[in-house]
Amino acid sequence: MIKVRHLVKTFGPKPVLRGLDFHVVQGEFVALLGPNGAGKTTFLRILATLSRPKMGEVIVAGHHLPSEAAAVRRRLGVVSHQPLLYGDLSAEQNLRFYSWMYGIGDLERRMDEVLHLVGLYPRRRDLVREFSRGMQQRLAIGRAILHGPDILLFDEPHTGLDQEAAAMLDGVLREIASAGRTVVMTSHDISRAADLADRVDILSKGVITASESTDSLDSLQLAELYRSVTRV
Amino acid sequence: MTDPIEQKIWLRADGSLKAHLRAIAAIVWKDLAAEFRSRELIGAMLVFAALVILIFNFALELDISTRETVTSGILWVTFAFAGTLGLNRSMAIEKDRGCLDGLLLAPVDRSAIFFGKAIGNLFFMLLVEAIILPMYSVLYNVNLFQPGLILVILLGSIGYTAVGTLLAAMAVQARTRDMLLPILLFPVLIPLLLAAVKASNGFLQGFEIVEIMPWVNVMIAYDVIFIAVAFMVFDFVVEE
């Protein structure tokens, strides 16, 4: 589903991704861990077609990026650091806007469905700027799945959430990730990543330095592995 | 509950022109709806414009005869400055919550973003102008409701928002965001402003059409050229 070879991305003269290799098969849930500044967000943005690779091959759903970026967008659902929501609009209006942008048919039914899924139906007419961080995040996920993408990219979705909100988010994530969705999620939280994902990759100094299935390792072992490969 | 992510059901197979137009309309709707809720921008632009006009009153000793000749200048200076508020705000909304990414993720051509924002900006600008004109008429006892003047204001606003939207999209991504837009915009806007002032003045003072036409032509040329240029380079401004 996603194939990356020798990906290089620089910020001016400074290299961020240095020949990264990565692959995900359909239906896999991969958690991408790594220290701050390792390039996780940069990498995710390239996969999301928001940024261009400097060198290397990136193939998502059979399409080469960046040349075939437009073709891939329909199939991507992205939740980034920021909520990508308009504070002065209600939850419903936000979804309606994105429904139009994506050309979604049978709007009302779809919007209601999504609102129910993320547990925000009762608050649908409230302005987003009045939402808590947790609620915004849930709505952001709703926005991301509105058009029925089969590839999901999450950039540290649990950031800034309290325990309860994070647990709710996990529930939503599990539901979405079921039924053959391909998911790539970056995270700081090792145990949570081990819990949700099929596989954990560690990105350090611009390349993937480790890749382990979560069946074979428990979170303690993972933490140890993480420490060892990210040591300076 | 049905599987919430059944691609086939939820996406219409649209012709791309229809999708394009729908995206533009969506963006315009979004900006209007957001403004309708908060009413911050229109209020700010109006208050600002009113203040500028009042300041002009104190700054320039406007007796009856002088008033007629400087009216068009004052109007256009007012519009130009009030306009920057709208442009800045319109782009800042997209930048602040990362919403620009949301727009870029959608499967539409980037020029739809340009046209959507530009038309929204144009709408706000025309709205402000529609309120300023009667305000000025009343304050200075000048009749501003002439079709020629309306045409000039329309042409001028179109050119202004075309270039302004493009440059605001750049300015908002710089560190010196708010200061930068007027610095970038005004030098480039001068041919349009000059022509607008002269044409407005011509209509207000009842000059011959033949004298006013060169100015109107400059404005039309400016609008056409810069809409084309802005539309072509906008991709480079929003994409990475």
Added chain:
Amino acid sequence: MERRPKTLTVLSWLTSVVFIVALYLVLFWAPQEAIMGDVQRVFYFHVSAGWVGALAFLITAIVGGIYLARGEQRWDRAAMASVEIGVVFTFINIVTGSIWARPIWNTWWTWDPRLVTATIMELIYIAYIMLRQGIEDPDRRARFGAVYGIVGFISVPLTFLSIRIFRTIHPVVVGSTDPTAQGAFDMTANMRTAFFFSLFTFTLIYITLLWHRLRLQHKMEMIEERKLRALSA
């Protein structure tokens, strides 16, 4: 690009020599203008500086466009170097214009089309530099520079046209169509020679300075690269 190429050294010497010749031609060899006197000699360098300013701006717009199409860093380097030279020479154009205006029209500033357009062009240049300074990401900086360079350049002829329709008191030197233009004068053959020679001289200066500036920029970038490599090793 380690050692300065021979061509550049030769060019630098040539430019210096040509400039001295031009100085002689303009200050001594060209005949004194009948009405304005010696101050008219400013005109030769005034126009040449203006020409370089406009040329630099054109080059900036063009290489900016090439950068957008190709994404290669060197085109952006050329754009920035050209802008720097353009800012300086346009400034010279404006100041010499002012110096020329004072004794002739008894004012430091004449609101004529060419001078005003030059000033606006200068402001666009400065805006260009300020835009670039406000952006951290080098790729974005280059892209935005290119876009503004193009937009700015296209606006200049429109500005000139607008102001030209607006008023004219600037002398139209090579063939006057406006009878109300003050300070117009016809050029004798010798004057024409001095004039075209200064144009040529200034163009040479532009090319030489541009080349030097590009090399300097390239070296600065190489230093940055080595610094980064040393730090991350």
